[in-house]
Amino acid sequence: MILQILVGFVIICSLVMILRMLLFKTGLIYTVKKWWRCIENIIHVQQVLKVPEFNESMQENQLYRKVSLYLNSLPTLEDSDFTNLVTGKKPNDIVLCLDPNQTIDDNFLGAKVTWTNSKSCFVLSLRKADKRRILRPYLQHIHTVSDEIEQIKPRDLKLYMNVKDQQGNGRWRSVPFTHPSTFDTISMEEDLKNKVKSDLESFLKGKQYYHRLGRVWRRSFLLYGPSGTGKSSFVAAMANFLSYDVYDIDVSKVAKDSDLNSLLLGTTSRSIVVIEDFDRFLMEKPRTENLSVIMKFMDGILNSCVAEERLMVFTMNSKEHLLIDPAVLRPGRIDVHIHFPLCDFSGFKSLASTYLGVKDHKLFAQVGEIFQTGATLSQAEIGELMIANRNSPSRAIKSVITALQQTDGDARVSGKIGRSKKFVEEVGETGGVFCSDTGSGGSGVGHTGREFRKLYGFLRMKSNKVSHSFDSGSEKRDGR
Numbered sequence: 001m002i003l004q005i006l007v008g009f010v011i012i013c014s015l016v017m018i019l020r021m022l023l024f025k026t027g028l029i030y031t032v033k034k035w036w037r038c039i040e041n042i043i044h045v046q047q048v049l050k051v052p053e054f055n056e057s058m059q060e061n062q063l064y065r066k067v068s069l070y071l072n073s074l075p076t077l078e079d080s081d082f083t084n085l086v087t088g089k090k091p092n093d094i095v096l097c098l099d100p101n102q103t104i105d106d107n108f109l110g111a112k113v114t115w116t117n118s119k120s121c122f123v124l125s126l127r128k129a130d131k132r133r134i135l136r137p138y139l140q141h142i143h144t145v146s147d148e149i150e151q152i153k154p155r156d157l158k159l160y161m162n163v164k165d166q167q168g169n170g171r172w173r174s175v176p177f178t179h180p181s182t183f184d185t186i187s188m189e190e191d192l193k194n195k196v197k198s199d200l201e202s203f204l205k206g207k208q209y210y211h212r213l214g215r216v217w218r219r220s221f222l223l224y225g226p227s228g229t230g231k232s233s234f235v236a237a238m239a240n241f242l243s244y245d246v247y248d249i250d251v252s253k254v255a256k257d258s259d260l261n262s263l264l265l266g267t268t269s270r271s272i273v274v275i276e277d278f279d280r281f282l283m284e285k286p287r288t289e290n291l292s293v294i295m296k297f298m299d300g301i302l303n304s305c306v307a308e309e310r311l312m313v314f315t316m317n318s319k320e321h322l323l324i325d326p327a328v329l330r331p332g333r334i335d336v337h338i339h340f341p342l343c344d345f346s347g348f349k350s351l352a353s354t355y356l357g358v359k360d361h362k363l364f365a366q367v368g369e370i371f372q373t374g375a376t377l378s379q380a381e382i383g384e385l386m387i388a389n390r391n392s393p394s395r396a397i398k399s400v401i402t403a404l405q406q407t408d409g410d411a412r413v414s415g416k417i418g419r420s421k422k423f424v425e426e427v428g429e430t431g432g433v434f435c436s437d438t439g440s441g442g443s444g445v446g447h448t449g450r451e452f453r454k455l456y457g458f459l460r461m462k463s464n465k466v467s468h469s470f471d472s473g474s475e476k477r478d479g480r
């Protein structure tokens, strides 16, 4: 009798083992699981919630981005029936990512939830009975996890551009931001570069400070100088340095001020809002409501109701046009002014080092002499000549010499924009002024009191006429 029971037990165990093997080996288990899920869905009343990619005004829904990060990090993604494999940021990286129409499960506080990647939205399905208990903490959990992921791995940055939708209203369209520019690749005076870097670093840590002052946590920059001197590349370098998204506003595509308003409100924190060719905008639309929207945004009134931690960058070829509306320059609106002059000899050497890998060359002395005569080119022009002749540094330098010789008498040489003087001015919280001048070899922080007084006197003198301008004086110091 006992023997019969034992034999029966062994047979049952073997059958269960065989059935289990059969289920797993043949993949039948997945079919069974699927059926079971269907039955569960029928038994339990489900609550379905959608996370659309865009909100009703067609601005990007930031929760969508967070959910996407979160779901793509779930271990259940690896175990699901199928998923997508794509290359990551590094060439050898392979990452899993949800396929459209793919469904994956997640567990939170003992409750099971299901996510489906539908067209332009994620659909969350959970039992109605669990909703009250887990929904809020679950969404909070998604926020926390996605923030942690963003801190560990470099964010996939985005470049947003404003486009018009079918109704003619502006909305953001994004593409991955992959501009390779960094502060290392930009030819610019080292002291100035370091000064900007430390300014950005202290901005990143400045949340408490700004709030203590009752100010919105944002900072604005004016980059001005002739075409091809690196302003746009500098914005890209700033974005890469901070890991911030870039919102590039093309003001010519902004039909009405309410558009600009909603575009600005649609920008998110940890971003740089760029308005290129601001001088052209001021010339074309002086004193329009658009300008007042931008000024309100600068003052933080508009953006105080949405996320902070953002930079606003204006680029322009000449500060002259700010005369049209000096109020734009008032301290607190544009905190840092950075001048991008045409290339000088030290800029040329730095370009030769990065573009040609040449730190010294017998032709350098000749190049230096030509720069002394006042000839100059933009960094973009010199860069192009170097790229075209990169296989032969001598040929590259000779072509730069020839091009420089041809610039004699060029309007740029006698232009109003100083060339070999580089500086950054700050008219921020303290109204202080820092100057970094290559001509004197001084550092941005360590300039002499005499230079500072000279500059400050100049600022006061000028400020009666214009808001702030520091360009003059370079001529004298450059010996021109």
Ligand SMILES: Nc1ncnc2c1ncn2[C@@H]1O[C@H](COP(=O)(O)OP(=O)(O)OP(=O)(O)O)[C@@H](O)[C@H]1O
Residues within 6 Å of the ligand: 185, 186, 187, 188, 225, 226, 227, 228, 229, 230, 231, 232, 233, 234, 317, 340, 379, 380, 381, 383
């Ligand atoms: N200071 C620089 N250092 C290194 N490369 C530079 C520099 N300035 C310009 N370049 C090169 O020249 C090209 C054009 O530069 P960029 O677009 O940044 O100039 P820009 O000042 O924004 O010109 P624009 O006023 O016409 O918009 C870029 O490809 C960049 O690599």
Ligand SMILES: [Mg+2]
Residues within 6 Å of the ligand: 231, 232, 233, 276, 315
């Ligand atoms: Mg540009």
